[in-house]
Amino acid sequence: MAHSFDVIIIGGGILGTSISYFLSFLNKSKKIAVIEQAHNVAFHTSGRNTGKVHAPYLYNPEKKKLFAKSAFQGYEMWEVYAKLKKLPFKKDGVIEVALDEKGINVLEKYLKWGKQNGLEDKDIELLNKEELKKIEPEIKCESALCVYKDASTDYSILTNSIMKDSKENGTTFLLDTRVTKIKKEKDRWAITLNGDHEIYAKFLINAAGGEAVDIAHDIGVAKKVTDVHFRGEYWRVPSKYNNLTKSSVYSVPEFPDYPFLDPHWILRVDGSCEIGPNAVPVFSPYGYNKSENIKEFIPKMLEMLGSGARKAIFDKQFQELAMNEIQSSMSKTAMVDRVKKFLPKIDANKITEKGTAGIRSSIIDENGKFVPDVIQVEDDASFHILNYNSPGATGALPFSANIVNHLHKTGLFTNEEEDADCGPWKFSKIIEKLE
Ligand SMILES: Cc1cc2nc3c(=O)[nH]c(=O)nc-3n(C[C@H](O)[C@H](O)[C@H](O)COP(=O)(O)OP(=O)(O)OC[C@H]3O[C@@H](n4cnc5c(N)ncnc54)[C@H](O)[C@@H]3O)c2cc1C
Numbered sequence: 001m002a003h004s005f006d007v008i009i010i011g012g013g014i015l016g017t018s019i020s021y022f023l024s025f026l027n028k029s030k031k032i033a034v035i036e037q038a039h040n041v042a043f044h045t046s047g048r049n050t051g052k053v054h055a056p057y058l059y060n061p062e063k064k065k066l067f068a069k070s071a072f073q074g075y076e077m078w079e080v081y082a083k084l085k086k087l088p089f090k091k092d093g094v095i096e097v098a099l100d101e102k103g104i105n106v107l108e109k110y111l112k113w114g115k116q117n118g119l120e121d122k123d124i125e126l127l128n129k130e131e132l133k134k135i136e137p138e139i140k141c142e143s144a145l146c147v148y149k150d151a152s153t154d155y156s157i158l159t160n161s162i163m164k165d166s167k168e169n170g171t172t173f174l175l176d177t178r179v180t181k182i183k184k185e186k187d188r189w190a191i192t193l194n195g196d197h198e199i200y201a202k203f204l205i206n207a208a209g210g211e212a213v214d215i216a217h218d219i220g221v222a223k224k225v226t227d228v229h230f231r232g233e234y235w236r237v238p239s240k241y242n243n244l245t246k247s248s249v250y251s252v253p254e255f256p257d258y259p260f261l262d263p264h265w266i267l268r269v270d271g272s273c274e275i276g277p278n279a280v281p282v283f284s285p286y287g288y289n290k291s292e293n294i295k296e297f298i299p300k301m302l303e304m305l306g307s308g309a310r311k312a313i314f315d316k317q318f319q320e321l322a323m324n325e326i327q328s329s330m331s332k333t334a335m336v337d338r339v340k341k342f343l344p345k346i347d348a349n350k351i352t353e354k355g356t357a358g359i360r361s362s363i364i365d366e367n368g369k370f371v372p373d374v375i376q377v378e379d380d381a382s383f384h385i386l387n388y389n390s391p392g393a394t395g396a397l398p399f400s401a402n403i404v405n406h407l408h409k410t411g412l413f414t415n416e417e418e419d420a421d422c423g424p425w426k427f428s429k430i431i432e433k434l435e
Pocket of ligand 1 (some may be wrong): 007011012013014016035036037039042043044045046047048049050051052053054156157177178179180207208209210211212231232252277296358359360390391392393394395
C-alpha cells in the first residue's frame with residue numbers, strides 16, 4: 001500500500017464516496033484514498049435511511065438553495081445512473097398530507113417552493129380530500145400534496161456502484177480502517193490508522209458523517225458547534241399491507257425548527273412497506289444498541305453540557321418532543337398510532353418485525369439552536385462537511401461535484417482537467433445547473 005496520498009477522504013458514506021468519484025475523473029494522476037472504518041461503504045447512515053430520492057418541495061429556495069438544487073439535479077442524476085447500471089430506482093411518488101387547516105397552509109407553501117425549485121405542473125399538485133380519496137382511498141387527511149417526481153432506491157447499492165467506478169479510476173478504498181489520530185506536519189497531514197500506523201496526505205476531506213464534528217474539533221476547526229445524535233427507527237409491516245397505497249405518505253411536520261418529523265408510511269424499492277423513522281436522542285453516531293449508548297453516555301453528556309447543546313437540552317419544547325420520540329421507541333403502538341392518524345387501517349398488533357435503524361447527527365450552534373443547513377468549512381489544506389442531513393443521499397452527486405469545483409476554484413486543490421466526462425455526465429454541465 002502507498003503511504004502518501006494527494007487527497008485523503010475520511011468517510012465512505014455516500015458523500016465521501018461521491019466526492020472521490022468526481023475527484024477520480026478530474027485528477028487521473030493524483031493519488032486519492034477513502035478511509036472507512038466499516039467493512040463496506042454506506043454501512044452507516046447512507047445505507048440505513050428511508051431510501052427516497054426526494055423532490056425538493058420541502059426546501060425554502062432562498063434559504064436552502066444549494067440543497068434544493070442538489071436534490072432537484074440529484075434526482076435526475078440517480079435516475080440516469082441507475083438506468084445505465086441497471087440498479088433499483090422506482091418513480092413511485094410521495095404524498096404529503098395535512099391533517100388540519102394549519103397544515104393546508106404549509107402544503108400551499110411547499111407547492112410554491114417545489115415549483116420555485118424546478119418542479120413542473122406535471123410533477124406536483126395539491127388535492128383536496130375528495131380528490132385524493134379517488135386515487136388513494138385509504139388515506140385520511142384534509143388536503144394532500146401529491147409529488148409524482150419522487151422515487152425509491154437503495155442507496156447502499158448506489159454507493160457501492162459509485163465506489164466501483166471510483167476504484168476503476170484509481171482511487172484506493174481502505175475499508176475496516178479507522179482514522180484514530182490526525183496531526184499537521186509542515187506541508188502534510190499525518191494520519192494514524194487503527195492506532196498503529198501512519199499514512200500521509202497533502203489535502204484532507206472530512207466527510208465522516210456522525211463523526212465529522214469530532215474530527216473537525218480534533219484539528220481545531222468549527223469549535224463553536226456541537227452535535228446531537230438521533231436514532232431513526234423503523235417497523236416493517238406485513239406484506240398484506242403492501243398495496244394499501246400507491247405512494248409513500250408523509251405528514252406535515254409540526255415543529256420544523258427541531259429535527260423531529262412524524263414517522264412516514266414508506267414504500268421501499270423492493271415493494272415492501274415500513275413505518276418510520278422516529279428520532280430518538282442517543283449518545284453516539286453508532287448508538288444502535290444499549291451497550292454503545294451506555295459506553296458513550298458520560299463523554300457525550302459532558303461535551304453537550306459544555307457547549308450550546310446545553311441550552312437545547314433545557315429547552316422545554318425540545319424536552320417534550322424528545323420524550324414523545326422516546327415513548328415511540330419504547331412502544332410500538334405509540335409509533336404506529338402516529339401513522340394511523342392518516343392511515344387508519346394499520347393494526348399495530350399485526351406488526352412484529354423491526355427495520356434497520358439509522359442515525360442522524362444534527363448540529364447545534366453556540367446559542368443552542370439547531371442549524372438547518374449543511375456547514376462547509378475550509379481550512380489550511382482541509383475541507384469539512386458537517387450537518388449533511390436529509391435529503392443528503394438524494395443530492396450527494398451534484399453536492400459532491402460542487403465541492404470539487406469549489407476546491408478547484410479557490411485554489412485549495414487543483415483539478416487537472418476542468419471539463420472531464422464523469423461517467424454519463426459532463427462535469428461543467430453539472431456545475432452549470434447548480435449556479
Ligand atoms: C433515518 C434517516 C432517514 C433518511 N432518509 C433519507 C432519504 O430518504 N433520502 C435522502 O436523500 N436522505 C435521507 N437521509 C439522509 C442521508 O441518509 C444522509 O444525508 C447521508 O447518508 C449522509 O451521508 P454521509 O456520507 O455524510 O454520512 P455516513 O453515511 O454516515 O458516512 C460517514 C462515514 O464515515 C465513517 N467514519 C466516521 N468517522 C470515521 C473515522 N474516524 N475513520 C474512518 N471512517 C470514519 C463512518 O463509518 C461512515 O460510514 C436520511 C437520514 C436518516 C438518519
